[in-house]
Amino acid sequence: MSQVRYLQIDGRSTGYLALIAGLGVLIVAALLSVYYMEHNGHWVTGMSNRIVWGTPHVFAIFLIVAASGALNVASISSVFQKKLYKPLSRLSGLTALALLAGGLMILVLDLGRPDRLIVAMTEYNFRSIFAWNIILYNGFFAIVAVYLWMMFERRMNKFSSNAGIAAFAWRLILTTGTGSIFGFLVARQAYDAVIMAPMFIIMSFSFGLAMFLLILMASYKWTERDLGDVVVDRLRKLLGVFVSAVLYFVIVYHLGNLYLAENSGVESFMLMNGGIYTQLFWIGQIIIGSFAPLFLIYHPSTKNNRSMLGLASVLVIVGGMVQLYVLIIGGQAYPIEMFPGMTVLEGYGQIASYTPSLPELLLGVGGFGVALIAIAFLVKFLPFLPESLADKVADPHTKA
Amino acid sequence: MCVHRVDKGEKPACLTSISSDAIVFGDLYDPSSEINKKLKEVQSRQIRADLNLNTGVRYSGF
Numbered sequence: 001m002s003q004v005r006y007l008q009i010d011g012r013s014t015g016y017l018a019l020i021a022g023l024g025v026l027i028v029a030a031l032l033s034v035y036y037m038e039h040n041g042h043w044v045t046g047m048s049n050r051i052v053w054g055t056p057h058v059f060a061i062f063l064i065v066a067a068s069g070a071l072n073v074a075s076i077s078s079v080f081q082k083k084l085y086k087p088l089s090r091l092s093g094l095t096a097l098a099l100l101a102g103g104l105m106i107l108v109l110d111l112g113r114p115d116r117l118i119v120a121m122t123e124y125n126f127r128s129i130f131a132w133n134i135i136l137y138n139g140f141f142a143i144v145a146v147y148l149w150m151m152f153e154r155r156m157n158k159f160s161s162n163a164g165i166a167a168f169a170w171r172l173i174l175t176t177g178t179g180s181i182f183g184f185l186v187a188r189q190a191y192d193a194v195i196m197a198p199m200f201i202i203m204s205f206s207f208g209l210a211m212f213l214l215i216l217m218a219s220y221k222w223t224e225r226d227l228g229d230v231v232v233d234r235l236r237k238l239l240g241v242f243v244s245a246v247l248y249f250v251i252v253y254h255l256g257n258l259y260l261a262e263n264s265g266v267e268s269f270m271l272m273n274g275g276i277y278t279q280l281f282w283i284g285q286i287i288i289g290s291f292a293p294l295f296l297i298y299h300p301s302t303k304n305n306r307s308m309l310g311l312a313s314v315l316v317i318v319g320g321m322v323q324l325y326v327l328i329i330g331g332q333a334y335p336i337e338m339f340p341g342m343t344v345l346e347g348y349g350q351i352a353s354y355t356p357s358l359p360e361l362l363l364g365v366g367g368f369g370v371a372l373i374a375i376a377f378l379v380k381f382l383p384f385l386p387e388s389l390a391d392k393v394a395d396p397h398t399k400a
Numbered sequence: 401m402c403v404h405r406v407d408k409g410e411k412p413a414c415l416t417s418i419s420s421d422a423i424v425f426g427d428l429y430d431p432s433s434e435i436n437k438k439l440k441e442v443q444s445r446q447i448r449a450d451l452n453l454n455t456g457v458r459y460s461g462f
Contacts, residue, residue, distance in 0.1 A: 113404065186451055338447050 004087045004394075007387040009223050011380035016222070023373040030366020033359035034109045042112050045360050050352035051332050056110040058324045059364030062207060063103030063371060064137070064178055065200060066320075068171040069208020071096035071144065073235075074151075075171070078164025083396035084234055087386040088216070089164075093148045094375060094384050095212050096171075097141060102371030104137060106363055129181055136174040143167045152382070175201045182327065189266040190331030195256060199249040203320065206242035210316035213239065215375060217310055219385060228391035229304075236309050240297040243316060247290045250323075266334050269351070270326065277330035280322050289319010329354055401425070401456075428456065 009016075037045055047054040073092035077085035085092075111117060125131045147167045150160040179200025185191040213235050220227035254271065257263040268274075270281060296302045296312035303309075333352045338344065379385055386393070402412035415425050426435030444458035 116403065119407070187448055340448070340450055 005387045006090065006383035006385065008381060008383050009219070009379050009385060011376075016376070016380075019222075019376055020373060023369045023376065026362075026369030027366050027373065029362045030109070030364075030369065033362040033366070037110075037359050037363075038114075044357065046355045046357045047360070048352065048354070051329060051354040053328050053332065054354065055325075055329075055356040055360040056106050056363045056367075058321060058328055059367050060103045060106035060110070061178065061328065062317075062321050062324055063099045063106070063367050065175060065204045065324075066207040066211045066317075067096045067099035067103060067204075068140070068175045068178075069204030069206065070099055070212045071167060071171050072205055072208060073212055074147070075164060075168040078161045079168045084231065084394060087389060087394055088212075088231070090148065090151055090384045091216060091219075091379075092212060093144050093151070093167075094378055095215055096208070097144050097148075098371040098374040098378075099208075099211060100137065100140060101374060102367040102369070105370050106367040109363060129177065129184055133174075133177045133181065136170075136177045140167075140170055140174050143170050171204075172201060175204045182331070187336055188331055188334075189257075189263050189337065190270065190327065190334055193253060193256065195249065195253050199246075199253060202242065202245045202249050203323070206239070206246045206316055207320040209235065209239050209242055210313040210320070213313045214310060214317075215372075217306060219379060220389065223385070225385070226388040226390035226393075228389055228394055230391045230395040231389050232306060232309065233304075236297055236303065236312075239309075239313065239316065240294060243290060243293050243297070246323075247286075247294075250285070250290075266331075269334050270330060274330060274334075274351075277326050277333065280330075281326050284322030285319050285326060288315055289322055293319070 045054060071092055073085050074089035074096075075092075076082045077089045108114065108117065120131070120134075143163070144167050147160065147163040150156040150163045176197040179197040180194075182191040182200075183194050183196030216235075217227065217232070219225075254267065257267050270277060272278060274281075293312040293315045296308045296315070333354060335349055335351065388394075402410075402414075405412060412425055415423050424435050424438050426433040428435060430436065439458060442460045444460040446453070446455045446458060448455070
């Protein structure tokens with residue numbers, strides 16, 4: 001394995017400028033949507049007092065979960081000492097930070113009363129899992145930033161492995177926190193399950209790697225740098241394992257709920273007669289988001305085709321968003337058992353309806369825009385990307 | 401519950417728009433507050449009392 005050289009990208013081509021302009025349009029559209037929603041109030045969105053977390057939250061949670069997962073590639077190198085992943089570590093850390101920034105931007109801009117954020121910070125509620133998550137997100141920014149610095153700064157390189165271990169531990173805690181937001185919501189029958197924490201961790205592995213793979217393949221293709229099959233093939237197999245693992249957790253989660261008689265209502269809602277949520281679950285999450293990518297990743301006719309791997313990654317991302325949509329919005333649409341043992345004659349007994357509105361969607365897409373524009377800018381100004389990831393450079397088993 | 405008004409020492413909007421005493425608003429942590437006195441007088445319920453959450457809203461009259 002020869003010495004890896006990192007180099008900024010040129011970033012002057014028409015394609016690069018078009019990319020920045022395109023992402024800029026998405027961000028402006030998101031900001032206009034925010035202005036529209038703030039100006040008129042949240043009633044113009046599809047959200048209501050029943051569905052308080054809507055489409056923006058699906059995007060935000062996806063990005064936050066994917067952020068912690070995108071760091072995995074760096075963790076495999078520094079925690080588990082796999083040399084093949086080392087040249088990818090810088091991009092992995094950058095992707096993690098950028099995705100988290102995009103996700104948090106959505107959350108902050110969706111707050112009906114942004115002024116309350118100051119109160120939430122000054123009057124800290126240590127008993128709230130939402131408040132814990134704020135610490136976890138900010139801590140992640142700080143730890144990953146230090147980790148990146150140690151990777152960049154030659155004289156700090158010797159600490160980068162320890163920083164990597166700290167970042168790895170933090171990211172596991174962070175995703176545990178995100179999953180537990182739902183896991184600890186005891187009053188909602190679709191949530192209330194401790195398995196949410198590990199399920200969110202494995203979801204982060206899968207979503208984060210899919211994002212990372214697309215960003216990696218796009219940056220090498222568009223800059224005409226070499227990206228060897230050894231790296232791509234290793235990541236492909238890893239993605240296959242992660243997608244299967246998510247499927248396993250989804251099955252265990254539903255089996256666990258099905259076994260508990262009290263949850264039979266919410267399970268039949270999700271799996272059989274929940275209308276749009278049932279369709280999204282089976283078609284979006286299971287077929288498009290799990291079976292189709294697994295086929296593309298493992299079938300002999302598609303497994304060595306990079307476009308097919310890119311497609312598989314896109315499907316994992318789409319399936320992941322659908323999974324979060326079903327969980328977050330479907331879980332709220334199903335009525336809460338407000339007064340156990342009593343019959344609700346009118347009011348809150350029905351399934352809540354929700355239709356995503358355009359401004360919500362634009363805000364969510366804008367989160368992706370922010371994440372991707374941050375990556376596009378930073379790879380131009382700092383040496384994140386190895387000059388080459390050709391097999392003879394990247395493969396630790398090749399003799400240079 | 402109209403947190404932006406309560407923080408300024410005002411009452412929630414629902415309270416100012418009713419003429420009866422159907423809603424009592426106050427500090428549950430303050431033993432001498434009107435809401436606590438009222439809770440000693442009348443029987444009340446919480447939503448999902450089985451979860452033991454000590455919720456901030458109490459209902460009476462059913």
